Amino acid sequence: MSAALAAARVGALLAARGERVAVAESSAGGLVSARLLAVPGASAFFLGGGVVYTAAARQGLLGISPEDMAGMRPSTEAYAALMAERVRARLGADWGVAETGAAGPSGNRYGDAAGHACLAVAGPVALVRTVETGSGDRGANMEAFAEAAVLLLESALSR
Helix, strand or coil: CCCCHHHHHHHHHHHCCCCCCEECCCCCCCHHHHHHHHHCHHCCCCCEEEEEECCHHHHHHHHHCCCCCCCCCCHHHHHHHHHHHHHHHHCCCCEEEEEECCCCCCCCCCCCCCCCCEEEEEEEEEEEEECCCCCCCHHHHHHHHHHHHHHHHHHHCCC
16 A cells, blocks of 8 residues: 555545644654645644654653653553644644654664554544554654554544
8 A cells, every 4th residue: 555645535524514623743753744744735734743752842742741650651552642742732634643763773772673663643533543563664664654644644543
């Protein structure tokens, strides 16, 4: 399935409903936002997003404090859900999408292997998903994470 087609379908659904999305991503490095912004007319549905790659970015961009992180670590479904809800709330979006993981070539400091990512959608429908590519190819993993995030949003919009 073409990632561009999935993003176009998501954009069309959001625009038709008059709904908007915000994105918080980490190991995808901005590719989730790039996929959505490549859709002509993206300004009708895309509010903004950020690459939340460090604790400083997490606190500065999403307002997630160390207290909010108590008992939670990055690269989990719970953390992805928190990111999605927080970016949605901070930007006043109908939908929030988040991605957190380990692109590679090695795993992260939390013990997750390269190719591991957790994705979440927050909004009228909340979904989470874990992706495991089994690959250490950083670029390919980033692309896979971005595509999976767009497809997860499409799934939420279709419910």
